[in-house]
Amino acid sequence: MSETQSQLLNQKITRRDFLKYTGISAIGATTMSWLLPGCASKDIKVFETADGMIIHESARCTGCLVCEATCSVGNDGKASQVTARIKVSQNYAYGPKGVRGDWVNGPGEMGNFTLVADTCRQCEQPACALACPENAIFEHEGTGAREVDPEKCVGCGTCVRACPWGIPSLDPETNVSTKCILCHGYTACVKDCPTGALQYVSWDDAIQKYKEHFQV
Amino acid sequence: MALKGGWAGTILRVDLSTEQITRESTEKYSRYIGGMGIGYKVMWDEVPQGTHPYAEENRIIFGVGPLTGTGAMCSGRTNITSLLPSNPFHGVSDSHMGGHFAVEMKYAGYDAIIIHGKAKRPVWLRVVDQDVTLEDASVFWGQGTFNTITGITAIMGKDSQVAAIGQAGENQVNLSVIRTGPSHSAGGHGGVMGSKNLKAIGITGTGSVKIAGDRNAWHKLNKDTFAIVGANNQHVVPSTPQAWAEYHDPSSRWTSRKGLFWGAAPYPIETGEVRPEEANKIGYRTMKAIKDLGPAAEKYTVRMGGCASCPVRCHSHLKVPELAAYGVSTNVANTCVGFSGPHGIMKGTYTIEGKTKDEANVIGRTTGSQIADDYGVWCNYGQIGRDFKWAISHGYLEKVLPREEYNSLSMDKWEKGDPDFFREFYRRIAFKEGELATLGEGAYYLARKWGFGEDYWTDKNNKLWTKLGYPVHHSNESDGIVGGVISSMFNRDAQCHTHQNFLGSGLPLNVMQEISAELWGEGAIDEPANYTPVNDAKVRFIKWSIIRNILHDSLTLCNWMWPMHVSPLKERNYRGDTALESKFFAMATGFKVSEAELDEHAERIFTLHRALTAKQMKSTNLRQDHDQLTGWQFDMDPDKEAFSKGTIKLDRDDYEKALTLLYREMGWDEETGIPTRAQLTKLDLKDVADELERMGLLTA
Numbered sequence: 026m027s028e029t030q031s032q033l034l035n036q037k038i039t040r041r042d043f044l045k046y047t048g049i050s051a052i053g054a055t056t057m058s059w060l061l062p063g064c065a066s067k068d069i070k071v072f073e074t075a076d077g078m079i080i081h082e083s084a085r086c087t088g089c090l091v092c093e094a095t096c097s098v099g100n101d102g103k104a105s106q107v108t109a110r111i112k113v114s115q116n117y118a119y120g121p122k123g124v125r126g127d128w129v130n131g132p133g134e135m136g137n138f139t140l141v142a143d144t145c146r147q148c149e150q151p152a153c154a155l156a157c158p159e160n161a162i163f164e165h166e167g168t169g170a171r172e173v174d175p176e177k178c179v180g181c182g183t184c185v186r187a188c189p190w191g192i193p194s195l196d197p198e199t200n201v202s203t204k205c206i207l208c209h210g211y212t213a214c215v216k217d218c219p220t221g222a223l224q225y226v227s228w229d230d231a232i233q234k235y236k237e238h239f240q241v
Numbered sequence: 242m243a244l245k246g247g248w249a250g251t252i253l254r255v256d257l258s259t260e261q262i263t264r265e266s267t268e269k270y271s272r273y274i275g276g277m278g279i280g281y282k283v284m285w286d287e288v289p290q291g292t293h294p295y296a297e298e299n300r301i302i303f304g305v306g307p308l309t310g311t312g313a314m315c316s317g318r319t320n321i322t323s324l325l326p327s328n329p330f331h332g333v334s335d336s337h338m339g340g341h342f343a344v345e346m347k348y349a350g351y352d353a354i355i356i357h358g359k360a361k362r363p364v365w366l367r368v369v370d371q372d373v374t375l376e377d378a379s380v381f382w383g384q385g386t387f388n389t390i391t392g393i394t395a396i397m398g399k400d401s402q403v404a405a406i407g408q409a410g411e412n413q414v415n416l417s418v419i420r421t422g423p424s425h426s427a428g429g430h431g432g433v434m435g436s437k438n439l440k441a442i443g444i445t446g447t448g449s450v451k452i453a454g455d456r457n458a459w460h461k462l463n464k465d466t467f468a469i470v471g472a473n474n475q476h477v478v479p480s481t482p483q484a485w486a487e488y489h490d491p492s493s494r495w496t497s498r499k500g501l502f503w504g505a506a507p508y509p510i511e512t513g514e515v516r517p518e519e520a521n522k523i524g525y526r527t528m529k530a531i532k533d534l535g536p537a538a539e540k541y542t543v544r545m546g547g548c549a550s551c552p553v554r555c556h557s558h559l560k561v562p563e564l565a566a567y568g569v570s571t572n573v574a575n576t577c578v579g580f581s582g583p584h585g586i587m588k589g590t591y592t593i594e595g596k597t598k599d600e601a602n603v604i605g606r607t608t609g610s611q612i613a614d615d616y617g618v619w620c621n622y623g624q625i626g627r628d629f630k631w632a633i634s635h636g637y638l639e640k641v642l643p644r645e646e647y648n649s650l651s652m653d654k655w656e657k658g659d660p661d662f663f664r665e666f667y668r669r670i671a672f673k674e675g676e677l678a679t680l681g682e683g684a685y686y687l688a689r690k691w692g693f694g695e696d697y698w699t700d701k702n703n704k705l706w707t708k709l710g711y712p713v714h715h716s717n718e719s720d721g722i723v724g725g726v727i728s729s730m731f732n733r734d735a736q737c738h739t740h741q742n743f744l745g746s747g748l749p750l751n752v753m754q755e756i757s758a759e760l761w762g763e764g765a766i767d768e769p770a771n772y773t774p775v776n777d778a779k780v781r782f783i784k785w786s787i788i789r790n791i792l793h794d795s796l797t798l799c800n801w802m803w804p805m806h807v808s809p810l811k812e813r814n815y816r817g818d819t820a821l822e823s824k825f826f827a828m829a830t831g832f833k834v835s836e837a838e839l840d841e842h843a844e845r846i847f848t849l850h851r852a853l854t855a856k857q858m859k860s861t862n863l864r865q866d867h868d869q870l871t872g873w874q875f876d877m878d879p880d881k882e883a884f885s886k887g888t889i890k891l892d893r894d895d896y897e898k899a900l901t902l903l904y905r906e907m908g909w910d911e912e913t914g915i916p917t918r919a920q921l922t923k924l925d926l927k928d929v930a931d932e933l934e935r936m937g938l939l940t941a
Contacts, residue, residue, distance in 0.1 A: 084507045087524050087546050087554045090341070094312025094550050095460065097449065102456040104312045105449035106348060106400070115400045117341070118422070123399030124391055129570045135391060135423050137572050138543045138558045139507075197370075197447050213460070217467070219552030220524035 079215070081111075081142040085222035088140050090114055092214035092223060099213045100206070101196070108196050110205035111214045111223070112143040115191075142223075145192045145205035147171055153204065156187035161202070170207040178202050244268060246453030247307030247829035248275065253351045253373065255366060257437050258297060258358030262373050267352045272925065274795035275306025277335055278846040279353045280322025284333050285849060285929065287357075290856050290936070294324035294331050295413055295436035303346065303354040303404070303442065306796040310347030310450045310549070313825045314466045315799035317549030319343040319404070319421070323433045324857075325733055327415040327621065327683025329709055332732030333853045335794060336427035338404070338419065339548035339556075343797065345402035348446025360438035365393060365405075368444045378440040382411060385615035386420040387570070393443040405441035406431040407617025409671040414681040416619040416670075424556050424574035425548070428619035429733060453831030462824055467520050469808035469817050471495060471746070473527040473555040474738065474801060477809035478747035485516045487811055490747030494555075495809075496528040503528075504540035505560045517809040523552040530557035533580045534606055537599035541607075546574060553802055563596070563604045567660055569611040578622055583609030585626020586666055591658040601658070608660035616671035622734045624684050624712045625670075627703050632680075632691065641691045646675040684710030701873035706734070708871060715741035717874055717889045721772030722899045723765075725891050726783050729868045729900075732854060738800045739786035744769075746807045748815055756807060756816060761785060771886045775899040783899075784906050785840075791850075792822060792843035845924040848907065848916050852929045855915050855938050862940075863914040868900055910941040917941040 093109035106114045119125070120132030121141050132139040151171045154162035161177035162184060164170070173184075173193070180200035184193040193204040212225040244250045244267060252270070254263045270279045280302040292298045301323040308316045319342050325334035346354070349370050356366075363378040376396075381389045389405040397403075402421060409417035410431030417431030434440070452459050471477035472495035479486050480493040497512035515522040524545060530538035534557070541561050545554035558574040565571050584606045590598060591605035613620065620626065632638040639647055654662040668674065670681040679690050684705060688697055698705055704712040706728050714734035717725040719741050728735040743766075746753065750768055757765040762778030793800040805817035820836040827833050834842075851863070860866040874891045875883070883892035904911045908920030918939060921930035933939040 084503075084510060084544070087544055089524070089547065089551055089554065090344075090549050091312070091552060094310075095463070098312050098452055098456055099460050101449070103449035103451045104310055104344075104348075105447075106344075107447045108449065114341070117400070118394060118402075119391075119399050121399075124395035128391055129572065134546065134574075135387075135394075137560070138546070138574070198449060216520075217464075218521055219467075219554070221521040 079144050079212070080224045080226060081144060082222045082224070083140055083142075085220045086113070086140040086142065087220055087222075088113065088117055088134055089219060090117070091217050091219060095213045095217040096208075099208065101203070105196075107194050108203050110145060110192070110203070112192070113140060116141045116143065143190050143192060145171075146190070147205070147207070152187040152189065153184035153193050156183045158183060162204075165206060165209060168207045168210050170205065170209075172206045173202045173204055175199075175201045244271065245831040246451040247311065247826070247831075249347050249350045249352045249448075249450065251350055252279070252353045252355060253368070254355045254357075255373070255375070256358045257356065257360040257364065257375070257439060260360075260375055262375075270352075272842065273846055273849075274792070274842055275309070275352055276304040276318075276320035276797040277322060277791060277794040278306075278842075279304045279795075280320060280335065281333065281846055281849045281853060283353075283355055284322060284324075285853055285856075288324065290859065292324060292331070294326040294433055297357070297359045297437075299324050299357070299433060299436075301356045301430060301433045301437070303356075304795075304797075305343045305346050305352060307352075307830050308796040308798055308825055310344035311452060311825075311829050312463065312550050313798065313829070314463060314470060315548065315551040315553065315802045316797065317341060317343050317551060318794070318797040318799055319346070319427070320794045320797055321419060321427045321430050323430050325429055326413070326432045327429065327686070327710065328732050329685045330858045332709075332857050333850065334429060334732045335736070336419065336429040337736065337794065338421055338425040338427035339551075339799065340402070340422035340425035341549045342402045342404050342421040342425075342444065344549040345444045345446045347450050348448050349444050350446065350448050354442065356434075356437060356439060359436065363411075363438045363440050365441040365443060366439065367397065368442065369397070370445070370447055378438075381405075381440050383408065386617050387615050389441055390421070393441055397443045397445055401443050401445040403441055403443045405617075406434045407615060407671060409617040409619075409681065410435040411440070412671065412673050414618065414671060414673065414678070415683045415686065416621050416625060416681045418614075418617050418619045420614060420617060423558075423572075424546070424576065424579060424614070426579065426614065426619070428621070431617050431619065450829075452829055454828035459828050462821075462828060464520075465818075466805065466821055467523065467552060468518070469805050469810060469813070470523065470552065470802070471526075471807070471809050473529060473553050474745055475742045475803075475805065475807065475817075476745060476747050477807050477815065479514070483514050485514065488747065488749060492745065493747040494529065494532060495526050495747070496531060497522075497526045501528055501531070502539060503542045503544050505543045510544075520552075524554045527553055527555055529555050529576055530559060533557060533575075533577060534559075534603045535599050537597065537603050541603055543572075547576075548799065551799065551802070555801065559603070559607060561604060561607050563593070563600075564608055564611065567608045567612075567664065569608060569615070573607040573611050575607075575610045575614070578620065579614070580606045580610050582620030582623050582626065583613040583663060583667075585620065585623045586629050587626075587658060587662065588630070588655055589658065591660060593660070605658065605660045609663045612663045612667045616667045618667050618670050618681065621683060622712050622714055624704070624710075625680055627712070628680055628684055628687055631693070631697060631700075631703060635693075635697075637691050637693065641679075642676045646677065650677070686710075698871040699873050699876070701877045705871050707867075707869060709733070709867075717891050718770075719744055720766050720779070720782070721889060722775045722891060722895060723779050723783050723786070725870075725874065725896065726899050726903055727786055729870065730787060730851075736800070737786055737790040739789045739804060740782065742801070743806050748807060752815055757782065759816075760806065760819065770889055772884055772889070774884060774892070774895045775902060777902070780899065780902040780906050783903055787847060788840050788843045789822075791847045792839065795843065795846055796822065796826065798822065841924070844907075845926060848909075848920065848924055849926060849929060851907075851909065851914075852916050852921070852926070852933060855933065856936065859936070859938065861913060861915070861938055864900055864904075864912065868914060870896065913940045915940050
């Protein structure tokens, strides 16, 4: 068992505890899916991270994409929507599924204005890392974030295909994969979001946010 | 001079006649910065005097700049340059749009797209990084902008950006727009695209914009800028008294306050009090919906929105279920004149059964905005509405329209304020149906064809600034002679917000006068509606305002937010930082320039604009041919003298003196207002001086 996996299991409050504490497990699958990663949530998405979770609160997101620019410039020295590790632009205009028949009422800037972000969950069993034939994706000691070693990466794109959310991206200019490293704890996207739609929180904080939000 | 960062480095050139697609280096244009600067340089070099805007020889240039797409604050603007069809002498002009098209262009690898020629049949331009093709647009021709943008996105992929014209542009209506996203319009050049059979441009960019400087220093610079930014138009005090704020101003666009919500969000989100240091709340400060649509708009507001890399969010996004009755989407987004422009055609207030006056106001204005946007009709900064109402009130409409056409108009709907009137009005304009469509040709052509008398031009309520046929846009109401002269320098309404943002910051007059004295000298600004004659400080303020406007449209930064002359920070004594543009430019491109040096680049671009105007007008005296006002500015308020309290009236002699002083400050001929050879040479525009001389237009 890796150190990070061990850390996750030994956390004071686990994800299961969180769901139990907030009563979600008792409410049922429909409500639960509202909060689970990768669900069809329309309001808030909650993502597990190595140390906690990043919340993208859709209702507060105004689509400025400051997060993408600050991420890519900070990490790569160049602004790019492709290498940005938080991904709003790819769902920006018409939602995650793109143009659909009822686009006028569907998600996205051209529809009902609901913006959906794709963000790295820093999965407990990271498909990207498990699939990488070069073992180029490792855990950062400080944050537990799954990080690509550019020296080992051969640009095969296996991680891109393995991730259910399409988070790892091959930089078309370097042919090296890249993904969210939580800025080694700094999380620039969260710090620069002008509406506080992004938050990087521990599990304890997540419970508090939940209580505040629903006044329970 | 190799380009290291900021610029993409490549300009795309598309000849629609030959279907040739070529690329060239941006280096040739780097002295013109980008955006507007590239546009003017191309127009000067390639478009002969006397070219009609709808001729194949005309160019239309989509330009972005070295800061576009870098993430620098408010750097999402696209500048579009071409001959302006509604202008009497078809002068060169710019239209601008925000949204995300500009950054996509940069990520695809282009600083500009130069379009010329005319396609044999309707096409759209598909740009996927280096893969550029012309595609059949027959399926989109005849469609509105919303369907076109959506259809092209369906073909290109969900992460593409599209700019398109509606039926108005296709039919070469002079007052037509190019649109992108749900709410971003560039007014004036839609017909040029239509004349070229170019329905749209779709772009997918997977590349990047390099930052030449240190990434951490860049991040800090952007953070520092976040710390001094205000609300929309760089208003730096809240609109209501708030405990943290020393000052407030009811007219400020910093409208967030306790108890004011995005009322139609999935759950109500309070804008709240936003302190200057709360960077994660900047996006709540500008609750623009209630400014543009009145108090009832609160409950319809889903959220705010806007352009790439802008934390300020000046576009209102609303859910208005009642719009279904008018056949348009119930999800509507826009800002400012995007709402008020269409509204201007209506008689006044709206009457909708079962709705309050305030609710009807929201429903009416948003209906007009949706319909005008879809057809792609431009309001000429609100002029089309004033023209329509002048034609009604002075009996022209009934006289010039054939009886059958006049009787077919649903004037009963107009009389009672039924938003359904928008549908037939804009359809007739966009499809050039009947005589009414003359309204879409612009004020100059309309007045000529319908035989408007001189009173049309001299009535202050018509707001026409010069005989070019464009209205006031922060003119003499903005520091008297300062806004007055700024408004005369362009070939359409002045889209300059540099001076207006400063004047509207919300800070008390004594603080503003201190800051203005530091920037331009004592006496640059006066108490509103209590103006003094022109002086050297005012002239410096005029020049600086124009130059920064030009700079922003070239970099490209949003002139509705930039420059940062003031800040909301008491600890900075409310001072901003006017060197920020040069700091961003230096860091992005790697070229170290001072604030003054960058301003000189912008001065080159503005001087080239002036030379282009002289060339296109074949004028040896722009003072007489271009810069003269319609007259109401001097004759309004007959019981008041200019420079007295309570009037924005200008004085004829003072106006002429102000022109002379500005010409001198710009290095132009003080009599004719045409750039001198000496100044053109100083600005590395010797070839421009040679051309003007060859045409017999160089007067000094």
